[in-house]
Amino acid sequence: MSGELVEDIEELASDAGASAVAVAAHDLMDGRSLELHADRWFHAASTIKVAVLLALYDAIERGELPEDARVHVRNQFTSLADSRYYRVDASRDGNEVVYGYVGRTMRIRDLAHHMIVTSSNLATNVLVELLGPEAIRASLARQGVEGVEFRRGVEDDRAWEAGINNRVTAAGLTELLRQVAEGTAVSESASSEMLEVLLDQRFVSGIPAGLPEGTRVANKTGEISTVVHDAGVVYLPDRDPYVLAVLTEWNEDGDTSRRRKLIADISKLVLERFVERKDG
Amino acid sequence: MADGVRGLKVVDGLELPRPYREALRPGELVRDAAGRTVQLPRYFYEVASWEKALETELSPHFGAFEFLDIDLREAEPLRAFPRYLPCAVVPFAAVLERFRDAVGGPVRIAANGGYRSPSHALSQDTSPHLWGAAADIYRIGGEYLEGADRIRRYAELAQRTVPGVWVRPVGDGVGGAFDHLHLDLGYVTLVPRAKRLKEPE
Numbered sequence: 001m002s003g004e005l006v007e008d009i010e011e012l013a014s015d016a017g018a019s020a021v022a023v024a025a026h027d028l029m030d031g032r033s034l035e036l037h038a039d040r041w042f043h044a045a046s047t048i049k050v051a052v053l054l055a056l057y058d059a060i061e062r063g064e065l066p067e068d069a070r071v072h073v074r075n076q077f078t079s080l081a082d083s084r085y086y087r088v089d090a091s092r093d094g095n096e097v098v099y100g101y102v103g104r105t106m107r108i109r110d111l112a113h114h115m116i117v118t119s120s121n122l123a124t125n126v127l128v129e130l131l132g133p134e135a136i137r138a139s140l141a142r143q144g145v146e147g148v149e150f151r152r153g154v155e156d157d158r159a160w161e162a163g164i165n166n167r168v169t170a171a172g173l174t175e176l177l178r179q180v181a182e183g184t185a186v187s188e189s190a191s192s193e194m195l196e197v198l199l200d201q202r203f204v205s206g207i208p209a210g211l212p213e214g215t216r217v218a219n220k221t222g223e224i225s226t227v228v229h230d231a232g233v234v235y236l237p238d239r240d241p242y243v244l245a246v247l248t249e250w251n252e253d254g255d256t257s258r259r260r261k262l263i264a265d266i267s268k269l270v271l272e273r274f275v276e277r278k279d280g
Numbered sequence: 281m282a283d284g285v286r287g288l289k290v291v292d293g294l295e296l297p298r299p300y301r302e303a304l305r306p307g308e309l310v311r312d313a314a315g316r317t318v319q320l321p322r323y324f325y326e327v328a329s330w331e332k333a334l335e336t337e338l339s340p341h342f343g344a345f346e347f348l349d350i351d352l353r354e355a356e357p358l359r360a361f362p363r364y365l366p367c368a369v370v371p372f373a374a375v376l377e378r379f380r381d382a383v384g385g386p387v388r389i390a391a392n393g394g395y396r397s398p399s400h401a402l403s404q405d406t407s408p409h410l411w412g413a414a415a416d417i418y419r420i421g422g423e424y425l426e427g428a429d430r431i432r433r434y435a436e437l438a439q440r441t442v443p444g445v446w447v448r449p450v451g452d453g454v455g456g457a458f459d460h461l462h463l464d465l466g467y468v469t470l471v472p473r474a475k476r477l478k479e480p481e
Contacts (some may be wrong), residue, residue: 069352072391075426085452087426087459101447103390103418103460105351 005273007038009266013248016262020249025270026172026178029240034274035171039147042247044166045222046119047173047229050151051195054176055111055131055139057190063129070105073098077125080151081158088121088155094203095120116220117200125153139186143179147172165220168222173231173245180218181233181241198232204262206230207244211265224251228259234271242275285370286336288325288344290472293364300395303355303399304364310398312406316322319376321366329361336372341380341387341389347394347412349371354392355399366412367470375442375465376415382441383434385421390460393418406467408446414464416457425461428452434461 006023013021022037059065073089090099095118098111102122111127114120128136136150147169152159159165180187180194198218203207207230208217219232231245246263272278294308307322324375325344327333333345348363358364380387393416396409408414417434418425425431428450435447438461448462 066352072353074390074459085456085458102424103388103393105349105391204469 002034002274005269007111008269008273009036012265012269013208013262016258016261016265017254018248018250018262020247021262021266022170022247023245023266024174025244025274026174027242027275028178028181029242032274034270038171038174039169040168040247041149041169042229042249043224043227044148044168045224045227045229046121046124046154047168047220047222047231047247048148048150048154048166049115049124049178050118050173050176050180050220050231051136051140051145051148052124052127052131053112053116053138054180055136055193056108056127057194058133058139058142060108060187061190064135067109069108071108071111071126071130073101073104073106073111073122073126074129075102075122077129077153077156079156079158080153080164081156081162084158086156086158088125090122092155093121094118095123096120098126104181113143113197115191116197117202119203119221121154125155125173126242128153128251134186140176142183143176143178145172145176148176154245170231170245172246173229173247174243175219176232177231177243177245181243187246195233195260205257206263207232207246207263207267209264210238210269211259211271223256223259226250228256230263230267234275236271236275238264241257244270285325285367287332287433288327288336288365290367291324291326291364292316293322293324295360299357300364303357303397305398308398310406312467319407319469321368321469323367323369323469323471324364325369327363327365329362333363338370339377340377342373342389344369346389347415349389349391349394349419350396350400351391353401355397356453358397358399366410367466367472368468369412371470372413372415372455372465375445378442379438379445379463382437383420383456386419387417388393388419390416390418392416393460393462408464408466411467412468413466413468414462416460418460420461426459428458431457431461438463 022040024038025034060067098120111123114123149167183191185191203221216235217232222229229247233241235241308320336344395412431450448457
């Protein structure tokens, strides 16, 4: 069945015009896994924010950051490409609230919430500057997550032009979210708090859109001109959750809604054929 | 020990408890970027609470709270009240008042952009922020200071209208101002006159 399901997913992706697709799923109820190109690297887009969330809670847990700490919100970041400053563009950001705090301070937990729930680029970069890339990589390493590679803050166009990007695999994101769902990411309490943040997600046109109405999903999307991703923990009634990551790559200038619909369609297919084991 | 300003008590930093002395390093000699020896402030206004900071005007349009808005990069003892402001902050507020008159509207000081102690994580160099004699201005009226043109326009205005003020060059590299206008008066220290214990006969 798994082989047929994989073929059907690839057919869906091909019909939608995706140039590449990768899927990884892990059912926490029985430990079964599904993998399709699960170790292929993709540009991470905003899915990398889950790694920043992990590192933030890791720093709090290790006592390196006070949990009620406030941090100065500045829209000034150093490009990894040439060490010159750059700003993130409010018109390309999913969140306006954080821009209202420029020049002032915000609580780090509030920044984390904006970073995940509405994918605030500004909140992300403020936290990345606070934590530092090394600390984020160290947190991933401590968790043994290999398929999530953090290099830099988001919207660093000069780094992008230089080919310096954050990367993820479907297997990597699934592993990271599995640890969050199982309470082993940093600590049980930290995992629980991270899960609550992810469950508040407002972008629900990917994995959640392929599921029965009312299904709780702790997910994080990622979208730039050439990739559309979603990865999350799915909570169906009366069963243990499962983790799913769907990563897609596209030629530029495509129809965004069609791209998200592909992820929703794959989510539905995985629910029916992998989780519920209905025949195709 | 000395007269205060607008209800704030003046304290000798050398007489503060050890955690504060270690963070504030009162009266310590340090070297500036040019290798010159300069002395860190020794006398401070003590601000008992955030409410006190909010209600205390250092000048008609600048409150003590604007110089005390810091984040977790400040040394831990200095993130809780009572907090301390070098006495030069009062004449510097008067300088900012002059700048406010020139721009014709509210001038907003950024977090970490007022007073920073020598132990603040952003205090690697001997910035006049350590003397309470500098401000990073991020907004003037409703205008955020983003982009070289805006910052340069206000920088030129400051240099024309505020005698003795130093303005950090605009730039998008380390050491340049990219999201704020930095103004300072240099390493200004102020030793307030003490109240006489007994009037002369």
